[in-house]
Amino acid sequence: MSGEQEALVEYLLRLGDDRLVLGHRNSEWCGHGPVLEEDIALANISLDLLGQATLFLRLAGRLEGQGRDEDALAYWRDENRFTNLQILELPRGDFGFTILRQFLFDAWSFHHLEALARSGHSELAGLAAKAHKETRYHLRHSSEWVVRLGDGTEESHRRIQTSLDELWPWTGEFFWQNEVDAGLRAAGVAPDPETLRAPWESMVGELLGRATLAIPSGPMRMTGGRMGRHTEHLGHMLAEMQIVARSHPGAKW
Amino acid sequence: MNGMNSVNGQRSTVNGTDRALEILQGVMDPEVPVLSVVELGVVRGIVVTGDAVTVTITPTYTGCPAMQVIEEDIRAALAAGGFREVTITTVYAPAWTTDWMSSAAREKLRAYGIAPPHVVGHAPPVPLGPTVRRVECPYCGSSNTTTASEFGATACKSLHVCHACRQPFEHFKAF
Numbered sequence: 079m080s081g082e083q084e085a086l087v088e089y090l091l092r093l094g095d096d097r098l099v100l101g102h103r104n105s106e107w108c109g110h111g112p113v114l115e116e117d118i119a120l121a122n123i124s125l126d127l128l129g130q131a132t133l134f135l136r137l138a139g140r141l142e143g144q145g146r147d148e149d150a151l152a153y154w155r156d157e158n159r160f161t162n163l164q165i166l167e168l169p170r171g172d173f174g175f176t177i178l179r180q181f182l183f184d185a186w187s188f189h190h191l192e193a194l195a196r197s198g199h200s201e202l203a204g205l206a207a208k209a210h211k212e213t214r215y216h217l218r219h220s221s222e223w224v225v226r227l228g229d230g231t232e233e234s235h236r237r238i239q240t241s242l243d244e245l246w247p248w249t250g251e252f253f254w255q256n257e258v259d260a261g262l263r264a265a266g267v268a269p270d271p272e273t274l275r276a277p278w279e280s281m282v283g284e285l286l287g288r289a290t291l292a293i294p295s296g297p298m299r300m301t302g303g304r305m306g307r308h309t310e311h312l313g314h315m316l317a318e319m320q321i322v323a324r325s326h327p328g329a330k331w
Numbered sequence: 332m333n334g335m336n337s338v339n340g341q342r343s344t345v346n347g348t349d350r351a352l353e354i355l356q357g358v359m360d361p362e363v364p365v366l367s368v369v370e371l372g373v374v375r376g377i378v379v380t381g382d383a384v385t386v387t388i389t390p391t392y393t394g395c396p397a398m399q400v401i402e403e404d405i406r407a408a409l410a411a412g413g414f415r416e417v418t419i420t421t422v423y424a425p426a427w428t429t430d431w432m433s434s435a436a437r438e439k440l441r442a443y444g445i446a447p448p449h450v451v452g453h454a455p456p457v458p459l460g461p462t463v464r465r466v467e468c469p470y471c472g473s474s475n476t477t478t479a480s481e482f483g484a485t486a487c488k489s490l491h492v493c494h495a496c497r498q499p500f501e502h503f504k505a506f
Contacts, residue, residue: 129394
C-alpha cells in the first residue's frame with residue numbers, strides 16, 4: 079500500500095468510527111426517549127449514522143486489502159484501534175446532553191462532509207455528498223432542540239448550560255490533525271481541518287447565542303482519540319457493542 | 332424512466348431491457364407499497380445481455396433497513412421473470428433525491444394518504460433553530476397543519492397533524 083493509500087484508509091476509519099460510536103451512543107435512547115417522537119428521532123439518526131459508518135468502514139476495509147469488511151472492523155478491533163473523537167464516546171447523559179453533543183457534531187460534520195464532497199477521490203466524494211444530505215436533516219433537528227432547551231424554562235436552561243460546560247472542552251479535537259491530514263490535503267483528497275474551524279465557530283456561536291447559552295472560556299481537553307487513546311467510557315461501550323459478534327463468530331441472523 | 336442514468340459501454344438487448352423494466356415496475360417498496368422501486372428512484376440502470384441482467388441501484392438513506400429487502404425482491408422478481416443470472420450493483424453517487432419522483436408517483440402517495448415531497452432543487456441553506464413547516468394535508472388539502480415529529484416510522488417519512496380535518500398523517504420527506 080502506498081503512503082497515500084494508507085493515509086486514506088486511516089482517514090476512512092476515522093469517518094466510520096466517529097459515526098459508529100455516536101450512532102451506538104444515540105441508539106441507547108431507544109425505548110428511553112423523553113417522548114415517543116424523540117425516541118423515534120434518535121433511533122432514526124442512529125440508523126443514518128450507522129449506515130454512514132458502514133459505507134466508510136467498508137471502503138476502508140476494501141482499500142486496506144486484508145479481507146476485513148465493515149463488520150470485522152466494527153466488532154473485532156479493540157479500543158486502542160478505534161480512532162473516533164473522544165467527545166462522541168462520552169456517556170449519553172440526559173436528553174439535553176445528547177442533543178447538544180449531536181448539534182456540536184452535526185455543525186462540524188456539516189462543514190467537513192461539504193468539503194469532502196469536493197474531494198479529488200471520487201468515491202469518497204460520493205459517500206460524503208450522500209452523508210451530507212442526512213447531516214443537514216440532523217442539524218436542523220438538533221439545532222431546534224438546543225434553542226428550545228436553552229431558551230426554555232429555567233431548569234432546561236440550567237441543565238443544557240451545564241452540558242455545554244461539560245462538552246465544550248472536548249470540541250477542540252474536531253480540529254486536531256497529523257501527517258494523515260497533511261498528506262491527504264496535499265493530494266487534494268481531504269481539507270485542512272483548520273479551515274473548518276471558522277465556519278463551525280460561526281454557526282455554533284450564532285445558534286448558542288439564540289439559545290441564550292454562554293460559551294465556556296476554560297482550557298480545552300487533552301486529545302488522542304485519533305491515535306487510539308480514549309476515555310474510560312469507550313471500552314465499556316465496545317464491550318456491550320461487540321459481545322454478541324465475538325461470542326458467536328460468523329453467526330447470521 | 333424518470334431520472335434514470337443511461338448506461339454506456341455495454342451492449343444491451345433493448346427488448347430484454349424493456350422486459351426487465353416492466354418486471355421492476357412491479358417490485359414495490361416494502362414500506363410504501365404503492366410505489367415501485369423504479370418510481371422511488373432506487374433503480375438507476377438496467378443492462379440485459381441474453382438472459383443475464385445487471386441492475387444498478389442506489390440506496391435512499393444510507394441506513395435504510397428496507398434496502399436489503401428491496402435487493403432480494405428485485406432478485407426474486409427477475410429470476411421469476413426468466414432471467415437466469417441477476418447481478419445487482421450499488422452506487423452512491425449521484426445521491427438519491429426525492430426530486431427523481433415523477434408527478435404520477437407523487438399523486439399515488441397522496442392517494443395512499445402520504446403527503447408527497449415538494450421539489451428540493453438545489454440544496455437550500457439549512458434553517459437552524461425552531462422553524463414552522465406547513466405540509467399540505469393529503470386528505471383534505473388544508474395547509475393548517477403542524478409537524479408532530481421530523482422523524483417517522485421509516486427513515487423517509489415525518490409525522491404531521493391536520494387541524495382542519497383533525498387527521499394525523501405522514502409526509503414523504505423532501506430529500
